[in-house]
Amino acid sequence: MSEVTLSEAVASYIETVKGVARQAALAELDRLSRWYGPDKPLGAMRGHDVATYAVAMGPSTPETSRRAAQVRGFFVYLKKEGVLEQNLGPHLRLKKAKKARRGAGAGAGASSDIELTGEGVDALKAERQSLMEQRISVREDIRRAMLDKDFRENAPLDAAKDEQGHIEARIRDVEEMLKRAVIVGAGGTGRVRVGCTVSVTNVGSGRETQYSIVGPTEANAADGKISSVSPVGKALIGCVEGDVVEVNAPAGALQLRVGSVKN
Template sequence: MTTQATDQDKIWLTQDGYDKLKAELENLQGPVRQEIIERISAARDEGDLKENGGYHAAKEEQGKIEGRIRQLEDMLRRAEVGETPKDDGVVEQGMKVTVKFAGDDETETFLLANRELEDEDIEVYSAESPMGKALIGAKKGDKVSYEAPNGRSIEVEVVDAVPYTG
């Protein structure tokens, strides 16, 4: 039985983001999974499993990989692939957003998207986060406020918003 994802369950991804997650899944399901199976088999052939550190390490890694595979399958099942946003300065999912917090001269730049797309190149903030929700629809120069988890009201100014090109 297949269930349809509700709007709240959906994960918005650009086509590039979807392709990146799909490629990771295929790599984990193919070469990575096969390599772990071979390591487990080789360690098993060494004999006594109770004191075989290589076997236990490979089994632990296998568990982590299988967990990531299930997570990716779930995300791709719930994915709603959207177009890369227009370069119009309006904040929406898939945009690289630069903000300045009130009372601070420093800026912070991040991708407004699903947190699973985070990599070493850019931090990712969820559009479902308090700040993400407040920023959706704002334009360069707009100031928006949101309530932080600790109950404080925080104001940020949109310095820039451009489509994220990966």
């Protein structure tokens, strides 16, 4: 059993990740470490642990799919470096999100533009490059596994093919998002928009919070980045300083007063 701890493995892996993808990988693997335990030996991690983490991540959305891809890339690295005997990535299966009921305007967003910051587009491009590298690695895993002629009970082959399916699906998602991406540049409109930073005050509690409004693929609550299509994001888009909006959040309705808006 590998005595390498999760935090040690994360530190080694992060050194291999370059550019804007590094921060995204570090953020997600930090979540994994806090959830599983940074000092636990990786050799004790099992497929059911990874499957449970997938449940904790929530249903499949562009954001959770991006996060899951970061974790799968980590497991590919661990297998390649011999830290783990098997790639645990295939156990990270996100549940499909419930489809919205068809109604007025249904389907209109299938080919709509996605507003992203320049950083968001760079992150998607970096993720695509990482996925392309993982694609090559998993093809080699499949080639090696197929040397075992007994396909009936070939767990490594099944795992590699499953991982290949996840990688190919994510590549399609990323390429589709890049195709639809519209980069939102800086502009002093004074209105809340994607790419701006806005301070808001909870009218009920008086608590002040600062948010960066980003595209749906860039959201990261830990960094104060909220999606333009989240309940708070949608309510704030188009507002100016002094506006008060009501947000139907999971915890209940709340009123927010818009403060400074920095584009």
